Every structure is written in C-alpha cells, then in structure tokens.
Amino acid sequence: KAGVTQTPRYLIKTRGQQVTLSCSPISGHRSVSWYQQTPGQGLQFLFEYFSETQRNKGNFPGRFSGRQFSNSRSEMNVSTLELGDSALYLCASSLAWWGRSYEQYFGPGTRLTVT
Amino acid sequence: GQQVMQIPQYQHVQEGEDFTTYCNSSTTLSNIQWYKQRPGGHPVFLIQLVKSGEVKKQKRLTFQFGEAKKNSSLHITATQTTDVGTYFCVFYTGANSKLTFGKGITLSVRP
Numbered sequence: 425k426a427g428v429t430q431t432p433r434y435l436i437k438t439r440g441q442q443v444t445l446s447c448s449p450i451s452g453h454r455s456v457s458w459y460q461q462t463p464g465q466g467l468q469f470l471f472e473y474f475s476e477t478q479r480n481k482g483n484f485p486g487r488f489s490g491r492q493f494s495n496s497r498s499e500m501n502v503s504t505l506e507l508g509d510s511a512l513y514l515c516a517s518s519l520a521w522w523g524r525s526y527e528q529y530f531g532p533g534t535r536l537t538v539t
Numbered sequence: 540g541q542q543v544m545q546i547p548q549y550q551h552v553q554e555g556e557d558f559t560t561y562c563n564s565s566t567t568l569s570n571i572q573w574y575k576q577r578p579g580g581h582p583v584f585l586i587q588l589v590k591s592g593e594v595k596k597q598k599r600l601t602f603q604f605g606e607a608k609k610n611s612s613l614h615i616t617a618t619q620t621t622d623v624g625t626y627f628c629v630f631y632t633g634a635n636s637k638l639t640f641g642k643g644i645t646l647s648v649r650p
Contacts, residue, residue, distance in 0.1 A: 457638065467582070467627065467640040480638070514581060527572065527584035 428531035442503040449517030456498040545641035560644040562628030
C-alpha cells in the first residue's frame with residue numbers, strides 16, 4: 425500500500441505570496457490532518473478533515489486554511505505569507521476521523537521557505 | 540488549556556546506556572501515542588497506550604501508561620545509534636479535541 429504523499433516537497437516563496445500544499449492519504453484513510461513543524465515550536469496541529477469536513481482546528485490565524493476532496497485528498501493554503509511561516513508542513517492520514525484510537529501515518533512533508 | 544510536558548528535551552547517552560523519557564499531562568488522558576522522528580524524516584507511529592498502568596514492549600523499548608493516566612514513560616534498554624531521533628508523545632482528550640504533540644525529546648547516542 426502506498427504511503428502518504430505530499431507535493432511539492434520543497435517550496436520557496438516571498439512574503440505576501442500565497443501557497444497551496446497538497447496531500448494524498450493512504451488508500452482507504454478518510455481522515456487527514458495537517459501540522460506545522462518548526463525548531464522553536466515543535467509540531468503544532470493545524471487542522472483535521474474527515475469526509476470533506478473540518479473536524480478540528482488548531483490555534484493558527486485565518487491565513488491558514490484547508491479543504492478535503494471527495495477522494496480524501498487534501499490541500500492546505502497559506503495566504504499572505506510571513507517569514508515566520510517558514511516550516512516543515514506535515515500531513516498525516518488515519519482511519520478514524522478523530523484519530524483517537526488509530527495511529528497516524530505521516531507524509532514526508534513540504535519544506536516551505538519564505539524569503 | 541491542557542498542557543503536556545516532555546522531559547527532558549535533549550539527552551545525550553553513550554551507546555549501550557539505558558535511556559528514559561517522560562511525558563506528563565496536567566489532566567487525565569484517554570490514551571497516549573508515541574512517535575519517533577529520525578533526523579530529516581517524518582514522525583513514525585511507535586505505540587498506543589489506553590489502559591491505566593498499561594505496559595507494552597517493543598524489543599528494547601518499553602512504554603508505560605501511568606496509573607492515573609496522567610503520565611507516560613518510554614524506556615530504551617542498551618541504546619544503539621539507530622535509536623537516534625526525536626520521540627514525541629501525543630494525546631487526545633476526547634471527541635472533537637485537538638491532537639497535541641509534546642515538544643519531543645531528542646536523543647543522541649555516542650558510539
């Protein structure tokens with residue numbers, strides 16, 4: 425079974441631009457979660473989707489948004505990029521929407537650099 | 540809000556030494572998961588603990604859930620260089636709750 429894939433793997437953007445990252449979950453997984461990882465803040469939860477509905481949201485500004493499609497693929501968008509948005513963005517898929525009893529499978533991440 | 544403390548944040552050990560890290564919560568947890576992230580890699584699921592006092596072993600790794608379900612520990616016996624990485628504890632508190640990762644403990648092993 426193929427793992428979680430994320431595209432692109434690396435991205436360089438300038439301040440003020442917007443960016444869209446994509447995540448394809450493991451086949452059969454309907455839950456997709458997004459995380460931001462930085463050296464200073466560690467792994468922080470962005471949001472979680474299940475069956476095209478956002479089920480949970482972390483403490484990030486409205487510039488961060490996401491969506492999930494009917495095939496469970498998910499995208500996240502960051503508008504008006506700031507230098508502090510430079511991070512590794514990880515996507516994880518799981519069997520259950522709230523993920524409480526199921527492990528999450530992480531993708532390799534998208535390394536975003538904002539200049 | 541709910542706080543999860545992972546202590547220590549960094550640990551350096553000599554290969555062959557034992558290593559223990561702890562994850563402490565301010566409130567009772569319904570379950571806890573542990574993940575490992577190798578340098579340059581992504582988090583990989585290790586184990587899930589659900590029951591009070593539960594102990595699970597994976598080769599040289601021993602995971603324990605506290606009796607009060609407020610803390611968990613990871614013990615590695617006779618560390619090897621392959622154990623290098625960051626270990627995260629992760630938990631949910633119930634339906635519709637946010638998934639929270641501890642800050643992680645970064646382990647380095649001197650050969």
